[in-house]
Amino acid sequence: RDYGADIVRLWVASSDYTVDVRAGKNIFKQLSEAYRKMRNTARFMLGNIGDFNPATDMVAEDQLFEIDRWALKSCNSLTANVRAAYDNYDFSRAYHAIYNFCVIDMSNFYMDVIKDRLYCADEHARRCAQTALYRILVDFTKLVAPILCFTSQEIWDFMPKTEGMNKYVVFEQMPKAGQYAADEAFKAKWAQLIAVRDEVKKVLEQARAEKTIGASLEASVTLYCNDAVYDLLNSIPMDELADLMIVSHVELVKGEGGAASAVEGLGVAAAHATGDKCERCWKYSASIGSHPAHPTLCARCASVVEA
Numbered sequence: 094r095d096y097g098a099d100i101v102r103l104w105v106a107s108s109d110y111t112v113d114v115r116a117g118k119n120i121f122k123q124l125s126e127a128y129r130k131m132r133n134t135a136r137f138m139l140g141n142i143g144d145f146n147p148a149t150d151m152v153a154e155d156q157l158f159e160i161d162r163w164a165l166k167s168c169n170s171l172t173a174n175v176r177a178a179y180d181n182y183d184f185s186r187a188y189h190a191i192y193n194f195c196v197i198d199m200s201n202f203y204m205d206v207i208k209d210r211l212y213c214a215d216e217h218a219r220r221c222a223q224t225a226l227y228r229i230l231v232d233f234t235k236l237v238a239p240i241l242c243f244t245s246q247e248i249w250d251f252m253p254k255t256e257g258m259n260k261y262v263v264f265e266q267m268p269k270a271g272q273y274a275a276d277e278a279f280k281a282k283w284a285q286l287i288a289v290r291d292e293v294k295k296v297l298e299q300a301r302a303e304k305t306i307g308a309s310l311e312a313s314v315t316l317y318c319n320d321a322v323y324d325l326l327n328s329i330p331m332d333e334l335a336d337l338m339i340v341s342h343v344e345l346v347k348g349e350g351g352a353a354s355a356v357e358g359l360g361v362a363a364a365h366a367t368g369d370k371c372e373r374c375w376k377y378s379a380s381i382g383s384h385p386a387h388p389t390l391c392a393r394c395a396s397v398v399e400a
Contacts, residue, residue: 095121096121096124096125097243098243099128099240099241099242099243099244100121100124100125100128102240102241102242103124103127103128103188103240103241104116104120104121104124105184106184106185106187106188106240107124107127107184107185107188107189108185109185110185127192128241128244130192130195130196130200131191131192131195131237131241131244132244133200134195134196134199134200134204134233135230135233135234135244135248137200137204138204138226138227138229138230138233139230139248139251139252141211141222141223141226142223142226142227142230142252142253145220145223145224145227145253146253147227147253147254147255148255148256150220150223150224151224151227152217152220152221152224154273156221157221157224157225158210158218158221158222158333159283159329159333160203160206160207160333160337161207161221161222161224161225162225162273162275162279163203163275163279163283164198164199164203164225164229165225165228165229165273166273166274166275166279166280167194167198167203168194168228168229168232168233168273169270169271169272169273169274169275170270171190171191171194171198171232171233171236172232172236172268172269172270172272173270174186174187174190175187175190175191175236176236176267176268176269176270178190179239179267184240187236187240188240191233191236191237191240194233199229202287205339206336206337206339207222207225207336209336209374209376210222210336211223212374213373213374213393213394213397214393214397215393215396215397215400216400227252227253228273230248230252231252231268232268234248234249234252234262235262235265235266235267235268236267236268238262238263238265242263245262245263246261246262246263248262249261249262282325282328285325285356286325286326286329286337288355288356289316289322289325289326289354289356289359290337290338292354292355292356292359292361293314293316293338293340293361293363294338295354295361296314296351296352296361296362296363297309297312297314297340297363299352299363300312300363300364305363305364305365306363306365308375309338309339309340310339310340310341310366310375310376310377311341311365311366311370311377312340312341312363312364312365312366313340313341313342313343313344313363313364313365313366313367313377314335314338314340314342314343314344314361314362314363315343315344315346315350315351315361315362315363315364316343316344316345316346316351316359316360316361317346317347317348317349317350317351317359317360317361317362318345318346318347318348318358318359318360319347319357319358319359320347320358321358322356322357322358322359323345323347326345327345331343331345340363340366341366341368341376341377341378342366342367342377350362367379368380368381369381369382371389371390371391371394372389372390373389373390373391373394373398374391374393374394376391378391378392380392380393383395384396384399386399387399
């Protein structure tokens with residue numbers, strides 16, 4: 094009565110039926126929080142594809158940003174795990190895979206990183222992020238439909254459709270793993286990039302505690318690298334690397350320096366970024382006011398606004 098039918102279904106799916114199944118107010122309260130995280134993940138994706146027409150705006154996979162391809166491959170892993178769980182009637186495993194995907198892969202990482210592209214970047218960069226979000230949302234909605242039947246249909250109703258998509262999500266075929274499969278080199282590369290990002294976040298937290306910076310976009314980060322780490326990080330454009338770290342500027346330096354990290358061959362130092370703050374993207378840049386018609390914007394934002 095207090096939480097609704099989908100929360101009851103989520104309780105059933107999350108329960109390990111090989112042992113005694115427990116129920117109580119605290120359990121349903123915890124599940125309602127888990128449901129809220131999953132619903133809010135879908136809500137973020139829906140909210141950012143409102144002007145996206147999959148028939149005309151879809152970007153080919155080989156033209157997407159690397160992080161967009163990483164997100165699609167993460168969704169591919171989710172599909173493989175959830176389908177295997179459903180095939181074995183292991184609904185608890187399916188629930189945990191979906192929850193972890195929403196919280197760890199999407200909310201805490203991918204969707205946090207792409208906010209700048211969705212809100213501030215040029216048309217192509219934005220469409221790349223929207224393409225990944227749309228593809229992920231389609232598969233995600235199909236995967237959660239057996240558990241969250243009402244919520245999945247609510248998402249489906251608001252989703253832009255392509256020709257051949259059913260009115261009701263329960264009539265759709267489950268997505269198949271392999272569509273966005275990644276090779277081992279790509280997986281290893283992004284596992285290391287995420288590890289570097291985690292080390293940068295630790296240094297930013299220390300800088301925040303020392304009042305050197307407030308928000309992370311106030312920071313400029315210097316990464317001291319050995320040859321292997323330098324080659325890894327230098328394979329990503331510097332503006333994309335800064336977006337990955339959610340800072341205004343990143344500089345790569347070969348050699349030792351900065352705070353030691355858990356990533357071998359990496360040292361990290363953070364300082365307050367130089368330049369002024371762009372009132373549109375909130376990044377600090379020396380290019381603020383370079384466009385006479387937009388004295389408070391950085392060069393990138395001024396060109397986007399002009400376009």
